[in-house]
Amino acid sequence: xxxxxxxxxxxxxxxxxxxxxxxxxxxxxxxxxxxxxxxxxxxxxxxxxxxxxxxxxxxxxxxxxxxxxxxxxxxxxxxxxxxxxxxxxxxxxxxxxxxxxxxxxxxxxxxxxxxxxxxxxxxxxxxxxxxxxxxxxxxxxxxxxxxxxxxxxxxxxxxxxxxxxxxxxxxxxxxxxxxxxxxxxxxxxxxxxxxxxxxxxxxxxxxxxxxxxxxxxxxxxxxxxxxxxxxxxxxxxxxxxxxxxxxxxxxxxxxxxxxxxxxxxxxxxxxxxxxxxxxxxxxxxxxxxxxxxxxxxxxxxxxxxxxxxxxxxxxxxxxxxxxxxxxxxxxxxxxxxxxx
Amino acid sequence: xxxxxxxxxxxxxxxxxxxxxxxxxxxxxxxxxxxxxxxxxxxxxxxxxxxxxxxxxxxxxxxxxxxxxxxxxxxxxxxxxxxxxxxxxxxxxxxxxxxxxxxxxxxxxxxxxxxxxxxxxxxxxxxxxxxxxxxxxxxxxxxxxxxxxxxxxxxxxxxxxxxxxxxxxxxxxxxxxxxxxxxxxxxxxxxxxxxxxxxxxxxxxxxxxxxxxxxxxxxxxxxxxxxxxxxxxxxxxxxxxxxxxxxxxxxxxxxxxxxxxxxxxxxxxxxxxxxxxxxxxxxxxxxxxxxxxxxxxxxxxxxxxxxxxxxxxxxxxxxxxxxxxxxxxxxxxxx
Numbered sequence: 298x299x300x301x302x303x304x305x306x307x308x309x310x311x312x313x314x315x316x317x318x319x320x321x322x323x324x325x326x327x328x329x330x331x332x333x334x335x336x337x338x339x340x341x342x343x344x345x346x347x348x349x350x351x352x353x354x355x356x357x358x359x360x361x362x363x364x365x366x367x368x369x370x371x372x373x374x375x376x377x378x379x380x381x382x383x384x385x386x387x388x389x390x391x392x393x394x395x396x397x398x399x400x401x402x403x404x405x406x407x408x409x410x411x412x413x414x415x416x417x418x419x420x421x422x423x424x425x426x427x428x429x430x431x432x433x434x435x436x437x438x439x440x441x442x443x444x445x446x447x448x449x450x451x452x453x454x455x456x457x458x459x460x461x462x463x464x465x466x467x468x469x470x471x472x473x474x475x476x477x478x479x480x481x482x483x484x485x486x487x488x489x490x491x492x493x494x495x496x497x498x499x500x501x502x503x504x505x506x507x508x509x510x511x512x513x514x515x516x517x518x519x520x521x522x523x524x525x526x527x528x529x530x531x532x533x534x535x536x537x538x539x540x541x542x543x544x545x546x547x548x549x550x551x552x553x554x555x556x557x558x559x560x561x562x563x564x565x566x567x568x569x570x571x572x573x574x575x576x577x578x579x580x581x582x583x584x585x586x587x588x589x590x591x592x593x594x595x596x597x598x599x600x601x602x603x604x605x606x607x608x609x610x611x612x613x614x615x616x617x618x619x620x621x622x623x624x625x626x627x628x629x630x631x632x633x634x635x636x637x
Numbered sequence: 638x639x640x641x642x643x644x645x646x647x648x649x650x651x652x653x654x655x656x657x658x659x660x661x662x663x664x665x666x667x668x669x670x671x672x673x674x675x676x677x678x679x680x681x682x683x684x685x686x687x688x689x690x691x692x693x694x695x696x697x698x699x700x701x702x703x704x705x706x707x708x709x710x711x712x713x714x715x716x717x718x719x720x721x722x723x724x725x726x727x728x729x730x731x732x733x734x735x736x737x738x739x740x741x742x743x744x745x746x747x748x749x750x751x752x753x754x755x756x757x758x759x760x761x762x763x764x765x766x767x768x769x770x771x772x773x774x775x776x777x778x779x780x781x782x783x784x785x786x787x788x789x790x791x792x793x794x795x796x797x798x799x800x801x802x803x804x805x806x807x808x809x810x811x812x813x814x815x816x817x818x819x820x821x822x823x824x825x826x827x828x829x830x831x832x833x834x835x836x837x838x839x840x841x842x843x844x845x846x847x848x849x850x851x852x853x854x855x856x857x858x859x860x861x862x863x864x865x866x867x868x869x870x871x872x873x874x875x876x877x878x879x880x881x882x883x884x885x886x887x888x889x890x891x892x893x894x895x896x897x898x899x900x901x902x903x904x905x906x907x908x909x910x911x912x913x914x915x916x917x918x919x920x921x922x923x924x925x926x927x928x929x930x931x932x933x934x935x936x937x938x939x940x941x942x943x944x945x946x947x948x949x950x951x952x953x954x955x956x957x958x959x960x961x962x963x964x965x966x967x968x969x970x971x972x
Binding site for chain 2: 363420424425426427429430431433434435436437438439440441442444445448449552553556557560566596598599600601602603604605606608609612613616
């Protein structure tokens with residue numbers, strides 16, 4: 298146990314060093330473009346979307362599963378919220394205030410996110426389908442519903458006041474950043490202090506041991522996937538407010554980015570390890586990199602290539618960190634004999 | 638014999654397909670004609686080949702989602718080389734595309750076997766690497782019909798069996814059917830009658846026990862993922878010959894879900910080690926019939942993705958619910 302904690306600490310230290318290094322490199326080489334208030338503001342309003350999705354993926358990875366449907370849930374929640382918002386002229390005629398409509402839209406997006414998450418949890422626990430394939434299927438299902446609802450068209454025409462969530466600032470701090478920090482702190486608190494968080498780590502380390510120590514695994518899992526769906530719903534609210542429209546299919550690349558962030562942040566895809574602090578640093582690293590690539594006007598294809606490369610690289614590095622020298626020799630020996 | 642058949646997933650799937658075809662034929666009599674069947678075989682043989690590849694990967698316990706990227710890479714590199722060299726040779730195209738595919742599959746295999754990473758996460762990364770590299774280093778320009786070497790067009794039109802309609806015009810069974818049949822036979826032989834096939838089932842069932850039984854996990858995984866890459870390479874050239882247009886930006890995400898859905902309703906277990914080739918092929922037939930006839934039932938094409946997702950969820954639910962019931966019977970604590 299002590300061993301594990303120590304390793305976790307050193308991993309977070311590595312992340313801190315990379316983060317500082319990335320920011321320093323950007324500031325040194327591109328001071329006039331990187332070190333500006335506008336650039337920081339634009340970075341801070343970009344990352345919360347996929348940061349929230351990555352949070353959901355991380356939670357499910359801690360329990361030893363994965364949620365591949367987060368982008369689709371965000372799309373469907375976004376469509377639900379956008380449909381409520383787009384009817385605002387009619388609703389105003391009925392005497393509803395803009396605030397009520399916005400409140401209803403947020404409620405709709407969150408509710409849809411939670412329902413989708415619950416469906417994931419239900420399929421995984423009640424039927425016993427591995428999370429990876431269950432969420433791959435629901436990924437198509439939720440996106441399909443979003444496409445059916447909109448018939449592939451975008452939804453436009455939101456009340457002015459709603460756009461504040463995505464593009465407004467308080468004391469120069471963009472609203473998406475504030476929302477992300479609040480939500481991430483709540484998730485961190487849940488993981489560290491609540492019994493749900495403790496049970497999630499237990500379940501991820503060993504489902505069998507968790508079960509024998511009296512944990513209701515199914516209940517914990519359903520709550521986890523529900524939370525992941527809810528986080529996607531929050532991401533959806535930010536997305537529709539920032540883009541000022543909703544079209545199904547938005548953010549397809551966010552799945553790769555979300556998985557990448559979760560793993561870069563020290564989450565173990567086999568379960569039992571991961572935290573908000575590491576995740577946040579991973580987000581900063583990637584957003585700084587992304588901003589740098591944008592300033593250097595790299596093509597989106599090259600970015601795609603780089604994200605994929607980083608994902609594989611991080612996995613390889615984690616592999617070597619996990620298996621220390623003695624462990625590595627053991628593996629090499631067994632590789633020679635043709636076994637794992 | 639009958640009791641044995643009734644216990645199999647494939648039997649039920651077969652009857653569902655029969656019933657569905659019957660209903661469709663009643664609404665649309667042109668559905669169950671030889672000509673339409675030939676047409677369906679031609680347009681869906683590419684998907685069937687991908688499904689065979691995905692099925693083999695699943696047997697070995699891994700979910701490979703990089704095959705759409707590999708197929709497009711093999712296709713685009715092959716057609717560009719042919720144009721650059723000024724050669725008009727179909728065989729060279731196949732060799733190039735399959736070589737690219739096999740190499741990419743081998744890269745997947747390296748990461749999956751050497752570092753024991755989950756195949757899904759590795760292939761999520763590599764599919765982005767392959768597709769990104771293709772667009773950055775090879776090009777982004779689409780090849781249209783006019784620029785396409787003639788061998789592809791000829792391949793797309795080649796028939797192995799020609800029949801004559803009542804009015805004197807002819808139609809035929811595409812050569813694609815032969816390619817598909819060849820792949821099915823080879824894969825069937827590999828799985829049923831070679832040690833390699835047994836090792837694929839064994840590795841998918843359990844790493845630990847297959848290791849103790851003396852199978853080489855690394856060699857097996859290497860073969861499996863290279864084979865998926867190889868099949869994707871073949872599919873790339875066939876797809877090009879079918880639509881006579883190559884667009885490297887077009888990456889087939891919907892194709893990915895359809896293939897997975899087909900394999901999953903074919904009864905293959907997603908955790909590996911169990912599933913049959915017949916089931917996979919029936920799954921492909923089911924998906925193709927469903928897709929072509931959604932419009933007939935009065936649903937627009939917007940419903941495609943919804944149904945594909947629904948089929949995946951229902952398919953895996955049924956397969957895993959059955960095994961859950963069985964494990965309850967055998968008093969297992971670890972479910």
